[in-house]
Amino acid sequence: MKNGAKLALEDGTIVKGESFGYETTKVGEVVFTTGMVGYTESLTDPSFNGQILMSTYPLEGNYGVSEEHYQSDRIQAEGYVVREVCKKPSRYTAQKTLNDFLEEFEIPGISGVDTRDLTLKIRNHGSMKGAISTEDIEDEELLELARNQKSIVDLDLVPEVSTKETQIYGQYNKTNVAIIDCGVKNSIINNFLDLGVGVVRVPYDMDYRDILDYDVDGLMVSCGPGNPERMGTTVENIKKLSNRLPVFGICMGQQLIAKSFGAKTFKMKFGHRGANQPVKDLKTGKVFVTSQNHGFSVDAESLKDSDLELTQINLNDGTPEGFAHKELPLKCIQYHPEASPGPNDTRSLFEEFKETIEKY
Numbered sequence: 001m002k003n004g005a006k007l008a009l010e011d012g013t014i015v016k017g018e019s020f021g022y023e024t025t026k027v028g029e030v031v032f033t034t035g036m037v038g039y040t041e042s043l044t045d046p047s048f049n050g051q052i053l054m055s056t057y058p059l060e061g062n063y064g065v066s067e068e069h070y071q072s073d074r075i076q077a078e079g080y081v082v083r084e085v086c087k088k089p090s091r092y093t094a095q096k097t098l099n100d101f102l103e104e105f106e107i108p109g110i111s112g113v114d115t116r117d118l119t120l121k122i123r124n125h126g127s128m129k130g131a132i133s134t135e136d137i138e139d140e141e142l143l144e145l146a147r148n149q150k151s152i153v154d155l156d157l158v159p160e161v162s163t164k165e166t167q168i169y170g171q172y173n174k175t176n177v178a179i180i181d182c183g184v185k186n187s188i189i190n191n192f193l194d195l196g197v198g199v200v201r202v203p204y205d206m207d208y209r210d211i212l213d214y215d216v217d218g219l220m221v222s223c224g225p226g227n228p229e230r231m232g233t234t235v236e237n238i239k240k241l242s243n244r245l246p247v248f249g250i251c252m253g254q255q256l257i258a259k260s261f262g263a264k265t266f267k268m269k270f271g272h273r274g275a276n277q278p279v280k281d282l283k284t285g286k287v288f289v290t291s292q293n294h295g296f297s298v299d300a301e302s303l304k305d306s307d308l309e310l311t312q313i314n315l316n317d318g319t320p321e322g323f324a325h326k327e328l329p330l331k332c333i334q335y336h337p338e339a340s341p342g343p344n345d346t347r348s349l350f351e352e353f354k355e356t357i358e359k360y
Helices: 039-043 098-104 115-125 139-148 186-194 208-212 232-241 252-260 348-359
Strands: 004-009 014-021 025-033 051-055 079-081 108-111 128-133 167-169 176-181 198-203 218-221 247-250 265-281 287-298 308-314 320-325 330-333
Touching: 004 108, 004 139, 014 098, 014 139, 025 079, 025 115, 025 139, 025 265, 025 287, 039 051, 039 098, 051 115, 098 108, 108 128, 115 265, 128 139, 167 186, 176 186, 176 232, 186 198, 186 348, 198 208, 208 232, 218 232, 218 252, 218 348, 232 252, 247 252, 247 348, 252 265, 252 287, 252 320, 252 330, 265 320, 287 320, 330 348
Parallel strands: 025 051, 051 079, 079 108, 176 198, 176 218, 218 247, 247 330
Antiparallel strands: 004 014, 004 128, 014 108, 025 128, 167 198, 265 287, 265 308, 308 320, 320 330
């Protein structure tokens, strides 16, 4: 471990602690996640691109880092904020420490800070622009970096995480799905492969005609970082595909599909991030515990003027967690049925989508 580290927030807050990870300075939107485990999955989740991640659970790194838990090929978060970091993990599968993990991907970390107080601040104020540094930097300089960066609302983050070329996973099977990659997690791809569904992963801006050339049986629009309002090309392609293929959307995928049918989205105050979000199905009354990671949401009122029907809501704040088309084989959810990390309450949704494709 090195020496000191600092975190600055746009409201003037300066927090000082101990540094770990890489010696550098980074900026991003400061957000918190409430999961007790899953720091490897969260840090490598493309949806955290452009954000400084803070864990509400007080101890991180205690079971080390294993590459089998990666959700992409690198750490996507800009920095990591924790109460305490474990220097000597105690799990036989660990391949490296959390400190080594951050150093490998040149990400700064700060520990020894009151994450409970910072979480309360974000809940009251909302997610804030921030800057984190493990270098020797003056407080005012770090604060200026935090304040002068662009808002996440104005950033184009999906191009940074989407595949640049089409990738095919597994052999072509009886059932094959195209995934529009806005920041897809490895576990989503693996869930399809486990069911014997072939996957064609395409760039976020691939033309709909080129997607159809792969002769797929269904379409999934993936999760991803940033503002769905900046994804106009993807929305236009979804419009052309939604009446040709069964469609399934996860997280940002739900937001983009909603936009393709005329609904609206908005930026949430502090979003949903963690593995313990309760979701209620409006038809069955059943409640699921879900894994979530998003800072934008579909406007429920705007769904009323579309052909989409609200099917699920978040029990904490009532925001839309799922909708379906009134006629087409189209279904979307805001949470993550693949978990990683999180509960597996809704993993069956992958099987349901496969069944929908096979019946179509």
